[in-house]
Structure formats: C-alpha cells, structure tokens
Amino acid sequence: MEEEGSFHGAPGRASTLVRMVALDRHRSGDELAAALDGIRQAPADAGTLELIVRRPRVDEREVLEQAALDLVEGLVGDDWINRGSRRSADGGPNPLAQLTVMGVRAVEAVAGDRERWSLAGDQLYVDLDLSVENLPAGTRLAIGETVIEVTEEPHTGCDKFSARFGSEAIKFVNKPPGRELRLRGLNAIVVTPGTVRVGDTVTKL
Numbered sequence: 001m002e003e004e005g006s007f008h009g010a011p012g013r014a015s016t017l018v019r020m021v022a023l024d025r026h027r028s029g030d031e032l033a034a035a036l037d038g039i040r041q042a043p044a045d046a047g048t049l050e051l052i053v054r055r056p057r058v059d060e061r062e063v064l065e066q067a068a069l070d071l072v073e074g075l076v077g078d079d080w081i082n083r084g085s086r087r088s089a090d091g092g093p094n095p096l097a098q099l100t101v102m103g104v105r106a107v108e109a110v111a112g113d114r115e116r117w118s119l120a121g122d123q124l125y126v127d128l129d130l131s132v133e134n135l136p137a138g139t140r141l142a143i144g145e146t147v148i149e150v151t152e153e154p155h156t157g158c159d160k161f162s163a164r165f166g167s168e169a170i171k172f173v174n175k176p177p178g179r180e181l182r183l184r185g186l187n188a189i190v191v192t193p194g195t196v197r198v199g200d201t202v203t204k205l
Contacts, residue, residue: 026166
C-alpha cells in the first residue's frame, strides 16, 4: 500500500500519530451502486456527528473527540485558514468552504473501514441526509453548542479523491445521482461558535 502522509489516531484526549495509507483495493462501480439504498435511508432531520477530523497540514489528519468551531478560523487548528482561494477578494481562504461535511454512509461506501474515512479530507462526518433536496443552501444545522450553515459552494471530488478511492468512486460522487445526493459532502460556514463532540446530535433547523 502506498503511504500518503499521516493522521493522528482514534478519537481521544491525546491523539496518536499513525500512517495514512491509500486503499489497496478500490470499490467497483457495482459495489458503490449497491450502497445507494442505504445512503438514501440516512435520517433527514436529526442525525449524529460520528467523526471529527482536523487537518493540521497537507496530507495529515488528526482525529478528535471534540473540537472548537470558530467564526473566523472554522475548525480551530485546521489548515483551512492558511489555504488561498480565488474565491476570496484578498487571496485568503474560501469564505464559503470554511467547513466540509461528509455523510458517513457515503464515505463508508468508498473508503470501507472507519479508520480510512479521514482519507476523504473532510472535517465533520455525520449520519444525515446531505442531499440538495433535504439541505438546500442556507439551511442551518445545530451540532452540539454550534450552528453551521450550508453554503452554495459545490463540494466535488478532486484528483486526490480519485487517487485514494479510484475512478469509479469519483464518478459515484460527481455524477447523478451522487451529485444531487451530495455524496462527496457539502461546504458550510460557522454561524454560532462553540464546541462539537463525537456523538452530538445534528439537527436540521
């Protein structure tokens, strides 16, 4: 298996550094298609925050038990704040992509075991229906002490996603019905700062 960096291990007060490795076998188109029924059964109004991941540097992951969401920094300690974007007037980070959220049923379909979920590169992994129909831009979600808002910025699979999960996975998330279901996830901003914890209820407001 090809090493692609590192991430900090299972949720806990003290994180453990472990290797981040590419999948040794990518899911086939048929395997991914078979997961659609289960993905569509995700709860529409109230789900669960299953995983929190901080990205301190490129190709590094820190899996957390809890995290602070900030109006300016997004997920505190994440490198979003250091990423330049053409979307920003001053060349700073994309203001519409402060947080990225992915559905756990979709990431399980492409990545398999839970320890591989963070390879996707998102920060909050939830069991909730993230489809455009269920969560149009402007929808707010309460998570723990916080409130976040879905933005109109599309969240699509990139070259890294394809390299890690395969060509069938990129088609699965980027083409219909995956795009409408937001299988790759969604972008959001922090509206009410505070702390989020694994196991928090995620409620559509």
